[in-house]
Amino acid sequence: xxxxxxxxxxxxxxxxxxxxxxxxxxxxxxxxxxxxxxxxxxxxxxxxxxxxxxxxxxxxxxxxxxxxxxxxxxxxxxxxxxxxxxxxxxxxxxxxxxxxxxxxxxxxxxxxxxxxxxxxxxxxxxxxxxxxxxxxxxxxxxxxxxxxxxxxxxxxxxxxxxxxxxxxxxxxxxxxxxxxxxxxxxxxxxxxxxxxxxxxxxxxxxxxxxxxxxxxxxxxxxxxxxxxxxxxxxxxxxxxxxxxxxxxxxxxxxxxxxxxxxxxxxxxxxxxxxxxxxxxxxxxxxxxxxxxxxxxxxxxxxxxxxxxxxxxxxxxxxxxxxx
Ligand code: KDG
Numbered sequence: 001x002x003x004x005x006x007x008x009x010x011x012x013x014x015x016x017x018x019x020x021x022x023x024x025x026x027x028x029x030x031x032x033x034x035x036x037x038x039x040x041x042x043x044x045x046x047x048x049x050x051x052x053x054x055x056x057x058x059x060x061x062x063x064x065x066x067x068x069x070x071x072x073x074x075x076x077x078x079x080x081x082x083x084x085x086x087x088x089x090x091x092x093x094x095x096x097x098x099x100x101x102x103x104x105x106x107x108x109x110x111x112x113x114x115x116x117x118x119x120x121x122x123x124x125x126x127x128x129x130x131x132x133x134x135x136x137x138x139x140x141x142x143x144x145x146x147x148x149x150x151x152x153x154x155x156x157x158x159x160x161x162x163x164x165x166x167x168x169x170x171x172x173x174x175x176x177x178x179x180x181x182x183x184x185x186x187x188x189x190x191x192x193x194x195x196x197x198x199x200x201x202x203x204x205x206x207x208x209x210x211x212x213x214x215x216x217x218x219x220x221x222x223x224x225x226x227x228x229x230x231x232x233x234x235x236x237x238x239x240x241x242x243x244x245x246x247x248x249x250x251x252x253x254x255x256x257x258x259x260x261x262x263x264x265x266x267x268x269x270x271x272x273x274x275x276x277x278x279x280x281x282x283x284x285x286x287x288x289x290x291x292x293x294x295x296x297x298x299x300x301x302x303x304x305x306x307x308x309x310x311x312x313x314x315x316x317x318x319x320x321x322x323x
Contacts, residue, residue: 127185159193
């Protein structure tokens with residue numbers, strides 16, 4: 001089984017100390033980017049992964065290629081172009097403790113010049129994954145997303161609305177247009193994005209609306225509280241865990257990549273959701289988005305070790321209502 005994901009891999013400069021960026025003296029460098037994180041989760045779960053992207057002809061571009069290759073990700077579809085590789089800073093724990101803010105330096109970057117012509121590998125893979133981040137990067141990147149939707153056998157889409165990249169109105173109109181383009185095999189979202197897209201935060205009500213738009217499997221992330229999974233005739237909630245939060249950046253990608261990979265491999269909704277939530281619980285405990293995304297066996301150890309720390313969700317009782 002092979003998954004291809006299109007997006008912009010980025011260099012992450014993560015604050016070693018918490019607080020406003022202007023007071024941070026040291027930054028720790030990581031390789032990240034939502035779709036790359038997703039593919040790391042795929043690899044850790046034994047799925048072949050191919051990255052579709054553009055990086056700059058600079059040292060950071062080389063670093064990304066070497067990093068992805070080292071993790072067993074196929075980078076033959078990554079183009080090196082005469083531009084710079086995008087980067088971003090992570091401001092941790094300020095102004096909201098336990099949360100992070102991302103500050104991008106990526107406008108006009110190599111990654112944002114992604115185009116439909118980069119996607120030829122998609123036809124030889126089982127599933128194409130991308131996110132609202134890629135759709136927001138540029139007109140050509142948005143066209144690439146649409147092209148991927150057209151040619152892929154199966155599609156997974158994480159709404160990942162980043163309001164530093166586009167407005168809520170623009171995000172809504174473009175993402176709803178993508179949802180109208182074809183039935184999605186997997187849609188991953190959360191209450192904030194769902195509110196922007198359909199004006200709904202309740203998981204069941206959101207599922208029922210997205211299902212009408214052709215979504216087959218729906219994953220609804222509720223942060224530290226866990227995640228919901230819905231598929232035809234099935235609905236599950238997996239509580240999150242109380243862990244020490246260092247940086248939540250990337251947790252959603254670990255969750256999505258783990259879930260989709262395991263579900264594609266035929267594991268049940270319960271199993272895939274449990275492993276996905278465990279992966280995201282691990283990721284928030286460190287700086288860096290993808291280094292500690294667990295293998296299937298390690299996620300099982302996380303689940304066994306954290307059993308006592310499930311959180312409750314305010315919407316858990318909603319699952320008793322029919323969808
Ligand atoms: O989900 C984590 C991503 O937000 C992070 O890796 C950076 O890809 C990124 C983005 O565009 O925000």
